Amino acid sequence: MQTNAIGIFDSGVGGTSIWKEINTLLPYENTIYLADSRNAPYGPKGKEAITELSIKNTEYLLTQNCKLIVVACNTATTNAIDFLRANYNIPFIGIEPAIKPAALQTQTNTIGILATRGTLSSALFSKTSTLFASNIKVIEQHGDGIVELIESGKLFSDEMTKLLKQYLQPMIDANIDYLVLGCTHYPYLMPLLIKLLPQHVKIIDSGAAVARQTKSVLEQHNLLNTSLVKGENTFFTNSNTEVMQSLIGTDYTVEYLNF
Structure with a gap:
């Protein structure tokens, strides 16, 4: 489990700001980032729809054997994280305004x-x-x-x-x-x-605090990757890949995923 990836999802590309903080603090962790840009923004959708989208994102990351999931979206955290924590046996890190x-x-x-x-x-x-x-x-x-x-x-x-x-x-x-x-x-x-x-x-903003909390929870659950090999970072979006690419830089590849 320690070498399994940290899963991160957001309503779009914004959560890459959180990914950058996590990657800086925990460079040896593997990460999988999921951008649900097709449904962005989540804000106006209402609690039920936001929860359904959060379930969909979580289910995909679980198919990738993620050991922990960061809900890198304020709206999804405030509306859906209680449900996710109650229904899935995996640690979730949420985000709320600082x-x-x-x-x-x-x-x-x-x-x-x-x-x-x-x-x-x-x-x-x-x-x-x-x-x-x-x-x-x-x-x-x-x-x-x-x-x-x-x-x-x-x-x-x-x-x-x-x-x-x-x-x-x-x-x-x-x-x-x-x-x-x-x-x-x-x-x-x-x-x-x-x-x-x-x-x-x-x-x-909450980015650095979220990264510190992610590290703390990994340590609590004995899930911290102790390898000294730089982690692999995978990025998926169900919309335009070029927008995310412009934000994360050319060191990484963004893949289109129809989810």
Whole structure:
């Protein structure tokens, strides 16, 4: 089991931002990444549909003998991970917006959260927000349209810049000092966000924390790959392979998989 792959799935290419953090921390682990881009974004679909898609992704990764599955999608985590953990005998790592560090460190007592509708409307997000951010002002913003632009290869388009300006202005006006990214697609926006936000605003995403949690859970279950041979990384998508290729670089091959 120790040499079996870590499975990672997302509604599209965004979760590759999580894969990069895992691969950096755990270079000897084999990974299989599954992008369900055909059904992206998951956010507007509703809990039942999101759970069904998450089951489909999980079932495929289990056919590949994955030893642990990272749900590299905030919307799938907040809507489906409880079901997955209850119904499959394998460790699952989930992702949710990093509200806690932002809430603890804010000096202006105002933070911004950019996330999908599916994440912001979920019970898990509400619980986390209540637990850590009840005493501060939280500016929530649905990132409608962002995932679609990234999935269609328009990451640095004028359309994206216009959309982000529209979403960020209310946060800037409210004097946020932290912006929490609540979707795994959004770290790819970092160059644009840095350009559009005031210099004092710090941007937080969950990637590094997820990688550390993945390592911790592998150790707890005695699943850490002790080999000193660099791991093999396999990427599948059921949509355009070129978009993912542009994000992960030419060292890896993206395969089309009709799933």
